[in-house]
Amino acid sequence: MRRKKSKSIIIIGVILIVSIAFVGSRYVHFESIVKTESEKPKIEILNITNYTQERFVKIYVPAVDNEGRGVATVLKVGIKPGSGKVLVDINNILFWLDTQQSIQTA
Numbered sequence: 048m049r050r051k052k053s054k055s056i057i058i059i060g061v062i063l064i065v066s067i068a069f070v071g072s073r074y075v076h077f078e079s080i081v082k083t084e085s086e087k088p089k090i091e092i093l094n095i096t097n098y099t100q101e102r103f104v105k106i107y108v109p110a111v112d113n114e115g116r117g118v119a120t121v122l123k124v125g126i127k128p129g130s131g132k133v134l135v136d137i138n139n140i141l142f143w144l145d146t147q148q149s150i151q152t153a
Contacts, residue, residue: 101127 103125110120 101125 103123105121105123107119108122110118112118
């Protein structure tokens with residue numbers, strides 16, 4: 048009886064670990080900045096096991112902070128299969144009213 052319990056606990060544990068690894072593998076994302084021959088840094092993105100066919104690119108956008116200093120901020124653009132609608136994530140909004148002017152100033 049005791050062996051049956053320990054075997055079932057081991058089996059449940061293995062199934063749990065495999066399922067967590069499978070779900071977690073959908074979110075594996077590696078990013079590295081590599082110098083090329085033209086001396087401009089290039090961002091290489093490696094997306095492993097992307098089952099949703101989503102593609103994302105990060106680019107650095109010039110901007111100006113409140114004190115007039117130039118800064119670079121990250122803009123993440125993604126595409127995925129769908130109906131053709133354009134959607135904006137407003138939880139991490141980058142573009143405020145003065146963003147266009149800030150980009151021109153930078």
